[in-house]
Amino acid sequence: MTEPIRKQAAPCGTWTSPISAAIVAAGAVPLSQIALDGDDVLWLAGRASEAGRTTLQRLRAGATSELTPNPFNVRTRVHEYGGGAYTAQGGTVWFSHFADNRLYRVDEGGEPVALTREEAVRYADFVPDSARQRLIAVREDHLAGEAYPVNTICAVGFDGVETILVDGNDFYAAPRLSPSGRQLAWLCWDHPRMPWQGTELWVADIAPDGSLVDGRLIAGGLDESICQPEWSPDGLLHFVSDRSGWWNLYRFEDGVVHPLCPREAEFGGPQWNFGGSMYGFSADDEIICTYIEDGISRLGRLSTKGCNLTPIETPYQEIRELRVSPGRVALLAGSPTIALELALIDPASGARTVLMQSIAQLPPVEELSVPQSIRYPSANGRSAYAFYYPPANAHFEAPAGELPPLIVIGHGGPTSMATSTLKLATQFWTGRGFAVLDVNYGGSSGFGRRYRDLLKGQWGVIDVEDCVAGARYLAEQGVVDPARLLIRGGSAGGLTTLNALTFHDVFKAGASYYGVSDLAGLDADSHKFESHYNEYLIAPKAEAQAVYRARSPIHHTDALKRPMIFFQGLDDKVVPPQQSETMVDALRARGVPVAYLTLEGEGHGFRKAESVVRTLEAELAFYLRVFGIPLPAGLPQVEIENLAPYQAA
Incomplete structure (x- = not known):
C-alpha cells in the first residue's frame, strides 16, 4: 500500500509548484466553432507555432485531417470579435481567410479557391443555399466611406457575384435558412443597443429570383434579447429569448410564440461572437x-x-x-x-x-485546486457570485495558524462570465499557497437579465463593490488572511482593480494589466460594435463627461495609496501606455510603492510566451516583497520604487 504524501509546512506564497510560469505561457490550444457535416466532425484549432493562425480540422472515419493548410487563417473580424468563420455541407467547406477577408471554398480533395475579391469587405455567419448556388452571410462593408462600416445580410454566389438581401439596420446576425429553403430567419438590432439588450427576430419568404419578400417581425424589441434562431427538421422556427428575465427556449408555430421550458436558467448567452450554439x-x-x-x-x-x-x-x-x-x-x-x-x-x-x-498533459489532480461556487452578500442588500479556489499543493501546506493571502479577480467584458473550467493561470497561484476568488459581479451573464442589468449605468461601482464584498466575506469566514488581500485584473478588469484600490481600503496591493484608468479614452478608440456600449455601462453621452471623470481613477490618483504593479504593452491601441504611465507617475511622486513593466511588441493582451513568463513571475515577486516574504530561489527580482519607506512605516 502506498503511504500518503507527508506535506511540508511552508509560508504561503513560497510553495514549489509543478505549474510554472513557462507552463502557463505554453498555454492551451484554442478550440472553437464545432460543425457536423454528415458523419464528419469539424472544428477550429489554434496553432501557436504558426504565428497563432486558426486552422480547420476534420474528423472522418476515425482520422483527423487539416482542411486549411498554412498560411490560411480561418477567422473573421466582423464586429471585430468575429466567430462564424466557416460552414460545411456535403463535404464542401466555405471559410473566411483573416489575412485578406476573402471567402474561400474547399471542395472534396481540393485546395482553397477564392470566391470574393480582395477588398475591405468582411463576411461571417454563413449558411449554404445550395438550391440557389450561393452562400448567405453577414456582410460588413468598410468601403462605403462612412464613419463606421455598413452591415447587411448578403448572398454570395458560388460564382462570386454578391447580392444584398437585407439592409437598413446597424447590425445583423444568424441568418438561418428553413429546411424547405423557402424562408430565411435573421436577427438585427440598432445603436445604441448591444445584442444582449434588445434584438429583433425577422422571417421572410424567398422569392423565385432569390430575393426576400414579406418580411415580418416574429419576436424581440428594445428590451428583449433574442439569440440563436434555429429551424427544427420539420420546419418550425425556434429561438432563445430573455422576455421572462431568463434566456429560455421558445417555438414559433401558427403565428404564436410558445415557451418550451420556463426556468430560471440561461439557455443562451451574450452574442459577442457569431455562430454560438x-x-x-x-x-x-x-x-x-x-x-x-x-x-x-x-x-x-x-x-x-x-x-x-x-x-x-x-x-x-x-x-x-x-x-x-x-x-x-x-x-x-x-x-x-x-x-x-x-x-x-x-x-x-x-x-x-x-x-x-x-492541454494534452495536465498536472496531477492532487496539484489542482477545485473551486467552490459561492453566493455571498454585497452592497445594498444584493448578492454576488464567485468561484473560490483554496490553495492546493500535493507537497506543501501552510504552517499552523497561517491563513493564505487572497487574490481577487474581476473578469473582463464586462458583460461576460467567469467559469470554473481548468485554467493554469489560476492554478499557478493556488499551487503556491494563494487563495483565489474569481468574481461574477453584478452585470455578469449567466444569472438572468436582472443580474446582468445591475451594471447598467454602474460600471466601476457595482463590479468594485462585489469584489470588495467577496474579499471581506472570505476574511470574515476565517478562510483567508484579512491583512493580505490582493486584487488583479486586465483591461475592463483593470478598471475594477484600480477603482477598488482607489475608492476602497480593503485590498493591500494590486496588479493592473493594461487596465483602463481613463474612461473617456475608450470612446475615442471604440469600433462600431462597441461605440455606444458605454452609454449602457456608464451614462448617455450628454451626461457622460461628469460620470466618466468621477469613475476614472486617473482623475483620483491622490486617493490611491496601496502598492501596485502595472503591466503595459507599448503597442496597445485600446488602452494606450499613457493611461498606465499617468498612474505610475502619481504613485511614484507620492512615495507609494510601484512597479512598472513595459513590453515591446505587445498590444492589448500579451501573446508572447516570454511576456507571460516575465509578467507572472514579476507579479509573484511583487506580492512576496510587499508582504515581506522571502523570494524562492530562481524567482527573478522586480524593481519596486518606494518599497523600503513603505515597509518601514
Missing part, C-alpha cells in the same frame, strides 16, 4: 441543450411536446458550445479538473469520446 435538434420533437444555473453548465434533453427537461450526466461544469445530430452531440466543454476539450457524447447512454484536448 447552445442547443440543437436530435429529432423533430427533441432538443439537446445546455443551460446555466448558478454559474454551472448542464446538459439536457428537452421534449418539445411535453416540455420535459431531462438531465444528461456529464463530467463538465462549463459547456461552451454544442452541435447536435441524431444519436450524438459534439461539444466544447471543461470542468475544474478538465481543461477545455472537444468531445462526442451519446445522449442515450452518456458514453463520451474525447476528440481533442486543449
Whole structure:
C-alpha cells in the first residue's frame, strides 16, 4: 500500500509548484466553432507555432485531417470579435481567410479557391443555399466611406457575384435558412443597443429570383434579447429569448410564440461572437441543450411536446458550445479538473469520446485546486457570485495558524462570465499557497437579465463593490488572511482593480494589466460594435463627461495609496501606455510603492510566451516583497520604487 504524501509546512506564497510560469505561457490550444457535416466532425484549432493562425480540422472515419493548410487563417473580424468563420455541407467547406477577408471554398480533395475579391469587405455567419448556388452571410462593408462600416445580410454566389438581401439596420446576425429553403430567419438590432439588450427576430419568404419578400417581425424589441434562431427538421422556427428575465427556449408555430421550458436558467448567452450554439435538434420533437444555473453548465434533453427537461450526466461544469445530430452531440466543454476539450457524447447512454484536448498533459489532480461556487452578500442588500479556489499543493501546506493571502479577480467584458473550467493561470497561484476568488459581479451573464442589468449605468461601482464584498466575506469566514488581500485584473478588469484600490481600503496591493484608468479614452478608440456600449455601462453621452471623470481613477490618483504593479504593452491601441504611465507617475511622486513593466511588441493582451513568463513571475515577486516574504530561489527580482519607506512605516 502506498503511504500518503507527508506535506511540508511552508509560508504561503513560497510553495514549489509543478505549474510554472513557462507552463502557463505554453498555454492551451484554442478550440472553437464545432460543425457536423454528415458523419464528419469539424472544428477550429489554434496553432501557436504558426504565428497563432486558426486552422480547420476534420474528423472522418476515425482520422483527423487539416482542411486549411498554412498560411490560411480561418477567422473573421466582423464586429471585430468575429466567430462564424466557416460552414460545411456535403463535404464542401466555405471559410473566411483573416489575412485578406476573402471567402474561400474547399471542395472534396481540393485546395482553397477564392470566391470574393480582395477588398475591405468582411463576411461571417454563413449558411449554404445550395438550391440557389450561393452562400448567405453577414456582410460588413468598410468601403462605403462612412464613419463606421455598413452591415447587411448578403448572398454570395458560388460564382462570386454578391447580392444584398437585407439592409437598413446597424447590425445583423444568424441568418438561418428553413429546411424547405423557402424562408430565411435573421436577427438585427440598432445603436445604441448591444445584442444582449434588445434584438429583433425577422422571417421572410424567398422569392423565385432569390430575393426576400414579406418580411415580418416574429419576436424581440428594445428590451428583449433574442439569440440563436434555429429551424427544427420539420420546419418550425425556434429561438432563445430573455422576455421572462431568463434566456429560455421558445417555438414559433401558427403565428404564436410558445415557451418550451420556463426556468430560471440561461439557455443562451451574450452574442459577442457569431455562430454560438447552445442547443440543437436530435429529432423533430427533441432538443439537446445546455443551460446555466448558478454559474454551472448542464446538459439536457428537452421534449418539445411535453416540455420535459431531462438531465444528461456529464463530467463538465462549463459547456461552451454544442452541435447536435441524431444519436450524438459534439461539444466544447471543461470542468475544474478538465481543461477545455472537444468531445462526442451519446445522449442515450452518456458514453463520451474525447476528440481533442486543449492541454494534452495536465498536472496531477492532487496539484489542482477545485473551486467552490459561492453566493455571498454585497452592497445594498444584493448578492454576488464567485468561484473560490483554496490553495492546493500535493507537497506543501501552510504552517499552523497561517491563513493564505487572497487574490481577487474581476473578469473582463464586462458583460461576460467567469467559469470554473481548468485554467493554469489560476492554478499557478493556488499551487503556491494563494487563495483565489474569481468574481461574477453584478452585470455578469449567466444569472438572468436582472443580474446582468445591475451594471447598467454602474460600471466601476457595482463590479468594485462585489469584489470588495467577496474579499471581506472570505476574511470574515476565517478562510483567508484579512491583512493580505490582493486584487488583479486586465483591461475592463483593470478598471475594477484600480477603482477598488482607489475608492476602497480593503485590498493591500494590486496588479493592473493594461487596465483602463481613463474612461473617456475608450470612446475615442471604440469600433462600431462597441461605440455606444458605454452609454449602457456608464451614462448617455450628454451626461457622460461628469460620470466618466468621477469613475476614472486617473482623475483620483491622490486617493490611491496601496502598492501596485502595472503591466503595459507599448503597442496597445485600446488602452494606450499613457493611461498606465499617468498612474505610475502619481504613485511614484507620492512615495507609494510601484512597479512598472513595459513590453515591446505587445498590444492589448500579451501573446508572447516570454511576456507571460516575465509578467507572472514579476507579479509573484511583487506580492512576496510587499508582504515581506522571502523570494524562492530562481524567482527573478522586480524593481519596486518606494518599497523600503513603505515597509518601514
